[in-house]
Amino acid sequence: MSSDTTLQPVLEHGWRSGLVNLLRKENSLWWRTRKWWIQTLVWLVISNGIVAFLLWVVPVIDPSAGGRISLSAVNELLKVFLQLELFFTTFGVMVLSQGLVVNEKKFGTAAWVFSNPVSRSSYIFSKLIGHGWAIFVILVLGQCLLAYLQFALKAGMLFNPIPLILAIGVMCLYLLFYLTLALMLGTLFDSTGPVIGIPIGVLIGMVLIPQILGNLFPWLVLILPGRLTDLVVAVGAGLSLPANWHYPLISTGILIVVFITSAIARLKREEF
């Protein structure tokens, strides 16, 4: 053991203690293991496989559907793509985030991590940023970019990407809702059952609530995060925006903040 050292102590204090190192670890879970290319492959097949089938395989089977497609057809196909992408990635986020906190609590690694100079908020933020970024790049950005290139190739021109970029932004907010919900539930429960079950219930609830309670609480319907799915499709496919489109944006943003705050508060009370 040598005490002559040029190594400097890490100066992270308060809520940021340990954040950079934890974030590096969460990133390495995705980018320094096989996980990134397995997930990329899976989502390539799920999201872009359908687009590729519609654009390139169907014309081979039915030559009358071949040739270049018009801009309106691109928008129609983009609409289908965005609906499918939203549907699959929502479940993808639920599955990928179910064990982020619970498994570490159960396995005992969380207790070991907190025996280091690590704040509870750093722990939550590292999970949120590390996994949120990987989900964004692999499940959303990569797939949307590839779909855009497929459409552009089929249409024979580069169409305006701004609506798609805006749709990606709204989609990210929607997926962040489920990611932060899973993180919060992970701090509240000790098994993965409720952590995946409750978000599925929330998803189904947001489909049923407008039908069951729509007349009684019309304001509730307006602020449901589930309405973001309509907004994604409308923005991406260049359709007219739903009425009061900004309401679910605001409510979802607030819920995300509430989930993160609750997760940190709960974790601060947790005893290991």
Add this chain to the structure above:
Amino acid sequence: MNQSNLAIDTQGLSKEYRQVHALKPLNLQVARNSIFGFLGPNGAGKTTTIKLLLGLIRPTAGGGVVCGSDIVHDSLEVRRKIGYLPQNPRFYEHMTAREMLRFRACFFYRGPKKESEQRIEETLELVGLDDKADRPIRGFSGGELQRLGIGLAQINYPELLILDEPAASLDPQGRRDVLEVMNRLRKHTTVFYCTHILDDVQQVSDSVAILNHGELVAQAPLQELLNGSEGTVYHIVMEGDVSGAQSRLSSMPWVSGIKAIPSDTQTIWQVSVTDEATAKTELFRKLVCDEQVIVLEFGKMKYELEDVFLSIVEGGKDV
């Protein structure tokens, strides 16, 4: 003892779970640069104490200072100064030993890569994992995990090493290795460790505390504890007619008692003395001057830690 000389100083530290006392008010003092054995039967409150020191659980009452920082209000600072090996070490299994060491090291220091890698290499050698450094942890045996845990705990060169049952799941060779590592670390740091392997404690510890049912029942330097609480006692084995020697010794003012241990062929005495200095010079002479007596063994009575531990834990009686 001055607080700056203490690595751990708790005052009335206690923990209650639904009106069950996991730890009754604990006043514990651990000197810096010592190896301190924290003993007790299962469920005595040892791990609870460690978790309280680490800030993993909150005390119901009382508090403490670890390496100069308050365990309740300055827990992050406490954790900057310590290294901890949990009872059942669980680390990120997808990582290799080297990656795990690098991960923990990065919580504490940054700087030239060459130097930090050298420190990691040193640690791998210290715990004997240099040949397995680049294998994923998921394939490690219990002993290898334990050694990695010790390496991880000391990678930041902590002021205080807290080891919870460091040798529990190890074979005799693994235990010996761990004790060796602890001995090597002695000059750099304070080692506070829980165990119920009393042989190990007797080999390496300077001081010992015994916890029973969440209550501190003994705390003393190891030698003091092994000397017993009856003062100095001499253990003597003899042959021949000892009746004369017995009456001669009994009349000495510095002899407080002679306890004869039944034996078929020999006479075994435990002689308690009140004046150690006089006993040291006089006792042996008083025996050998008697021609009827042949002294086969003579020495101060030594207790095994196991005797001390069992007598305290089981009967609450003194040895």
